[in-house]
Amino acid sequence: xxxxxxxxxxxxxxxxxxxxxxxxxxxxxxxxxxxxxxxxxxxxxxxxxxxxxxxxxxxxxxxxxxxxxxxxxxxxxxxxxxxxxxxxxxxxxxxxxxxxxxxxxxxxxxxxxxxxxxxxxxxxxxxxxxxxxxxxxxxxxxxxxxxxxxxxxxxxxxxxxxxxxxxxxxxxxxxxxxx
Amino acid sequence: xxxxxxxxxxxxxxxxxxxxxxxxxxxxxxxxxxxxxxxxxxxxxxxxxxxxxxxxxxxxxxxxxxxxxxxxxxxxxxxxxxxxxxxxxxxxxxxxxxxxxxxxxxxxxxxxxxxxxxxxxxxxxxxxxxxxxxxxxxxxxxxxxxxxxxxxxxxxxxxxxxxxxxxxxxxxxxxxxxx
Numbered sequence: 001x002x003x004x005x006x007x008x009x010x011x012x013x014x015x016x017x018x019x020x021x022x023x024x025x026x027x028x029x030x031x032x033x034x035x036x037x038x039x040x041x042x043x044x045x046x047x048x049x050x051x052x053x054x055x056x057x058x059x060x061x062x063x064x065x066x067x068x069x070x071x072x073x074x075x076x077x078x079x080x081x082x083x084x085x086x087x088x089x090x091x092x093x094x095x096x097x098x099x100x101x102x103x104x105x106x107x108x109x110x111x112x113x114x115x116x117x118x119x120x121x122x123x124x125x126x127x128x129x130x131x132x133x134x135x136x137x138x139x140x141x142x143x144x145x146x147x148x149x150x151x152x153x154x155x156x157x158x159x160x161x162x163x164x165x166x167x168x169x170x171x172x173x174x175x176x177x178x179x
Numbered sequence: 180x181x182x183x184x185x186x187x188x189x190x191x192x193x194x195x196x197x198x199x200x201x202x203x204x205x206x207x208x209x210x211x212x213x214x215x216x217x218x219x220x221x222x223x224x225x226x227x228x229x230x231x232x233x234x235x236x237x238x239x240x241x242x243x244x245x246x247x248x249x250x251x252x253x254x255x256x257x258x259x260x261x262x263x264x265x266x267x268x269x270x271x272x273x274x275x276x277x278x279x280x281x282x283x284x285x286x287x288x289x290x291x292x293x294x295x296x297x298x299x300x301x302x303x304x305x306x307x308x309x310x311x312x313x314x315x316x317x318x319x320x321x322x323x324x325x326x327x328x329x330x331x332x333x334x335x336x337x338x339x340x341x342x343x344x345x346x347x348x349x350x351x352x353x354x355x356x357x358x
Contacts, residue, residue, distance in 0.1 A: 006277050008187035087276055094273035096332035097266055098185050103333040110334055138335075139347050143318060146325030153275035154282040155289055156317075168318050171354035175346075178353060 003084035007095040064123035086148045136172045182263035186274040243302035257337045265327045315351045
């Protein structure tokens with residue numbers, strides 16, 4: 001529902017109706033509206049973790065470079081799952097500008113994501129210092145958020161977003177290689 | 180008001196109260212809620228144009244590289260004006276995910292911004308084809324949006340956002356130089 005209508009349009013009564021349960025049960029499970037948002041964040045993070053890392057064990061192993069590209073580009077796919085995830089993530093991020101309640105959870109989730117991408121960058125460029133890897137990972141993930149919002153708001157096509165993301169990976173790796 | 184409370188919290192009645200006029204006058208001027216949003220977009224674009232290009236005519240002229248950096252980094256300042264502008268821009272972008280009404284205006288404003296940055300990149304790297312300049316400009320502006328949202332939502336400090344932006348300009352220019 002958050003992915004479809006946004007955080008600000010979310011009413012616990014409608015959530016209960018959609019789930020076919022009482023509002024009391026929603027409050028019992030989630031405690032309050034913040035609890036719902038927090039669980040949403042956890043849900044989309046678990047799901048993203050799954051669709052960006054699940055691979056068929058029979059497939060040939062990826063090179064570090066391929067793994068980096070795949071991890072980032074799997075967040076830019078026109079599927080129901082990714083569209084929902086990205087819309088909800090963007091909404092939680094945008095609502096945190098006005099509402100401090102989710103800021104810490106968002107910062108923690110972002111940090112985990114940045115560290116994951118930094119580790120992949122480090123596998124491609126093992127001689128680069130950790131601080132440079134972290135900065136490049138922060139940029140790549142922030143760019144991905146920016147491109148996702150442009151895609152979801154109809155500004156660019158998904159294929160073009162992916163092409164721009166690939167270009168950014170090239171530019172960052174060439175920057176790290178020279179550092 | 181949009182920068183303070185978001186697009187979704189906007190009521191024409193409150194807007195009228197804040198301005199100290201009747202709702203009839205608001206409707207007369209803006210026609211409807213969409214008219215208010217459209218004028219907001221125009222207002223923040225005009226203001227950004229001003230604070231990113233206004234320079235003292237007695238200052239020494241900037242090199243193309245300095246002009247590029249300044250144009251982008253002036254959007255990452257902890258001033259009331261930039262904070263308001265970026266919050267409102269982020270809100271219009273985020274609400275366009277759920278509401279199609281502003282998509283065209285946003286796409287047009289984004290294109291103008293991308294072209295401006297592409298032209299500055301072209302002054303730094305005159306031999307690079309236009310398509311590569313445009314792609315780099317799309318990435319730099321989308322990254323700026325992503326970093327702004329992280330800053331406004333309390334995820335990173337403004338100084339760090341600026342440092343990351345500078346790093347991206349370096350990476351993109353080194354990428355274009357090799358192309």
